[in-house]
Amino acid sequence: MKGKPPLIDALTFAEAKAEHVRLADEIAKHDRAYYQEDAPTISDADYDALRQRYADLESAFPELVTPDSLTQTVGAAPSEKFAKIRHKVPMLSLGNVFSDEEVSEFGARVRRFLGLAKDAPLDVTAEPKIDGLSCSLRYEGGALMQAATRGDGFEGEDVTANVLTVKEIPHRLRGSVPEILEVRGEIYMTHSDFSALNERQAAIGKPLFANPRNAAAGSLRQLDSSITASRPLHFFAYAWGEVSDMPADTQLDMIAAFEAYGLPVNPLTVLCHSAEDLLKFYHGIEDRRASLGYDIDGVVYKVNSLALQERLGFVSRAPRWATAHKFPAQQAVTVLRGIDIQVGRTGALTPVARLDPVTVGGVVVSNATLHNEDEIARKDIRLGDTVIVQRAGDVIPQIVSVVLGKRPKDAEPYEFPQTCPVCGSAAIREIDSKTGTADVVRRCTGRLVCAAQAVEGLKHFVSRNALDIEGLGEKQIEQFFAEGLIKTAADIFRLEERDKHSLQRLKNREGYGETSVRNLFAAIEARRQVPVNRFIYALGIRHVGETNARRLARHFGTFEALRATAQRALEGSEARAEINNIEGIGDVVAESIADFFQEKHNESVLDALLAYVTPLPMEEIVSASPIAGKTVVFTGALERMTRDEAKAQAERLGAKVAASVSKKTDLVVAGPGAGSKLAKAQELGIETIDEETWLIRAAGAGD
């Protein structure tokens, strides 16, 4: 805020009136920025102060109160953002390929997984990859009931009111439609509508949108749906979620069915029979890219048969049966001004290039990743160098190479720091005990004393796929950490209690207001119960990402069971073997889990945290099945599916797949040639079935 405003008692009526008018304008401007542009330009506290001053003027001079005074009208919009909607079927993302070879590899991988011959026919659809935002539309009895954004893939925002204003999206579907039909697709803005919108924005002095995707997102995520209605948005349907009764058995026919229902679908979608067909489509679209009238960032390939899609399933968050073939990166030339070293959650020192700002494919770039010290040495990147930067899709920009002809004469080779720039501890490259080679990443050894590692760990803890605490983002964590308010994860849950007794209350601070503090405490309170897989992931154990966290949650069921085993998991112990034996978890991960739980400091941090947080049963992607929770071992040859496929299928049905037979095994699926594992199963009296029986059970379980 600029200076202190004069005391109200000292104002004349005329001065008060002038200030009242000025404040009304200013508040209205901030309301628009906040509610309509999704881009507030002042802090909540400053905003609250403006409102307070406005109200104080009216108390002192009641004549200022008129029916259209801001104190008499209801707030522009609810301050809560959108309600959350849980997706019945998760909205996943896509894997990427960039080269022609990788496209052939995609087909080869699919065939391998399905156990098909290298040259077996495989139909794959190809379609443009729209650069917009994905949206799920739920139709019941043919009527549009609900629309949600993708969000984190599991939970999105309820944007029904806004989607109802998109002209192209039918409120009612035509013909005979499944009772429940969740249509998924992309909401986007055309180039011409985007330019026209920015011209209108410029004419009324509003900020411009960076690109059509931001404009589409900003328009859809409006609290006032009349604003969405005024922005021309379009939609292409390309996928689905829950469907009560599938109208077709191929990708192409599903899209044809959508079209028959009256939904917009992309007319460029084609069916291909070979990798050559796919590449021909890709290069054809690449040539037409500029004249399509909307932004695309590549093409998407999808296995056409839905039966095969089902068999292929998903790995982590992306389907095995589809991939995106992205357009190549765009490049530009600029100058490297500095190299900053960032310290991550696991102590990794990451060099970041500071560049003279340059536009690369429509986006201004001023930072680029330099990966690690070997990369800098290999490319011999020096301060002051003229460099080529490139950007592909949403990937962080990279430095491709140095323009040697423009190197300043006095430029010295870059010396990578040997100590942590944050805590000063030695930074080392760990030597792999098996291979004897040094890790490419240099890490700070200061673990518990390093503030950077602590802060990054906290940011990870509250991040979207971890505890997902709204209103507690990276910025706030940094601020609270710097002030000593949050030092460990448990402190987050003590924030409200402490605040009550603090002289410097949060609500009185720059950047906060009564409402934002209330919302923050509510968001923290809401996370006192979280699915155990999220909780495990949130701990930031090295090598334990979302997939491994799910594996651990699935295997152990409860956090206490994991903890008890991991604490005993010394090298060579039975407990270590149990962790190691979980499918997908190898020596390195098992060791890192054991290390984490055996570390004394982590013990006390966990105890403190568990006093506040209750891990709930895991959030399963699949509903419970009779196979769920069972430990299955596959042994011998499988004839109807590959080993990978069998594993994936079992996991999809909620089973744990183990590599060896033990007392904990519930079921052994044995094919021809099964040997010692089968013998052991029989010795232990474990149920043993053949592949055929397994397939029948699996089919039943999936219903």
Ligand code: IVH
């Ligand atoms: S299919 C399970 N098809 O790309 C697969 N996605 O990078 C569902 N996207 O989140 C996605 N055009 O928002 C598919 N023709 C298309 C697409 C498309 C754009 C987006 C979508 C997805 C993202 C993944």
